[in-house]
Amino acid sequence: MADGAVVNTFDPYAVRAQFPILSRQVNGKPLVYLDNAASAQKPRAVIDALVATMEGGYANVHRGLHTLSNEATEAFERAREIVAHLLNAESAEQVVWTKGGTEAINLVANGLGLSIEPGDEIIVSEMEHHSNIVPWHLLRERRGAVIRWIPVKDDGSLDMTAYADLLGPRTRMVAVTHMSNVLGTINPVAEITRLAHAAGAQVLIDGCQGAVHATPDVQAIGCDFYVLTGHKLFAPTGIGALYGKAEALEALPPYQGGGEMIETVEQDRVTYARPPHRFEAGTPPILEAIGLGAALEWLAQYDRAAVQAHEHALYQHAVDRLQGQNWLRILGQAEGKGAILTFAVEGAHAHDVAQIMDRYGVAVRAGLHCAEPLAKRMGVTSSTRASFALYNTVEDADAFVDALIKARNFFV
Secondary structure (H helix, E strand, C coil), X not given: CCCCCXXXXXXXXXXXXXXXXXXXXXXXXXXXXXXXXXXXXXXXXXXXXXXXXXXXXXXCCCCCCCHHHHHHHXXXXXXXHHHHHHHCCCCHHHEEEECCHHHHHHHHHHHHHCCCCCCCEEEEECCCCHHHCHHHHHHHHHHCCEEEEECECCCCCECHHHHHHHCCCCEEEEXXXXXXXXXXXXXXXXXXXXXXXXXXXXXXXXXXXXXHHCCCCHXXXXXXXXXXXXXXXXXXCCCEEEEECHHHHHXXXXXXXXXXXXXXXXXXXXEECCCCHHHCCCCCCHHHHHHHHHHHHHHCCECHHHHHHXXXXXXXXXXXXXXXXXXXXXXXXXXXXXXXXXXEECCCCHHHHHHHHHCCCEECEEECCCCHHHHHHHCCCCEEEEECCCXXXXXXXXXXXXXXXXHHHHCC
């Protein structure tokens, strides 16, 4: 595929053929992998990029004066540029490498926390992943911050009227997900940002799902920070990124100390590098970043709108087939939601449902999905989640429904 070429017609079967793991069987059945919201599988392009780097082009990056270091540095920084392009950031210097979305949020929370006064407010929503809750709880425990919660409506959408009422003179940060990892809800992040800025607050968007299934345009959104994680974007684990507006990153103090993030170190003083390197102490995740760059280059050949339409069609096909099943409760049916189907089965625990479905080769996730406040809001103690990706097919959706019905019949 030539650079910049986009596939105009989307063929999920051709995509699927590029993922070696999807050819295997589980319990004697073809693997139907529907745990993509937890972690996506890796295409041959990413596997090959990692192997090629380890076999022929690996060295530590930056400051090296030899060929291997220069080659590794070029690939490493090229990956940063690719992430900046995905997010429509103004500059690659606004992209900070982290080990994932969780660390990216913690980096921002830690920096903000140094200026938090008792009574300062952090606004989050009831649908947040624990990674976008617990770092703010640390500020509540250590600095006296107050956490305020945007309610979730019965259909899984945010109560934007209630959100507007929460904003006030003590609001310091609004931290919300772009797309819920449980409900699939895609939030109006540009409007959330506009209202927060009008109140004088900063905005952090958790894009760990949104970067995959929504439109992560940080200039259109206007947010101060946007975080993503690589392993949901078909890249390796251990790599993520934090986007920040230039002035927002400049205002943050260092997160960790060590090599790479300094300008000078003397016995009685230290000066720090400018972003992004100020936040990248130590040897960075070189292979992982190169793998993320390869994943995003691979993904860029497919039209995002066509992929989203394909994923939604699979979701809708499964929902249509499940119509009339009065033992099933689907959580989250907000308009325009992403292709995540989370549900509760009457009279059965989610863990049992998932284990029985695994007997038929269908991989789904069960539990609280790292979103305990949301589970409480929706009135469930656990749920099962099927999440679709671009390599899933209508046969996968049918296998999912068939396995779910068989699992439910086990409990009747």
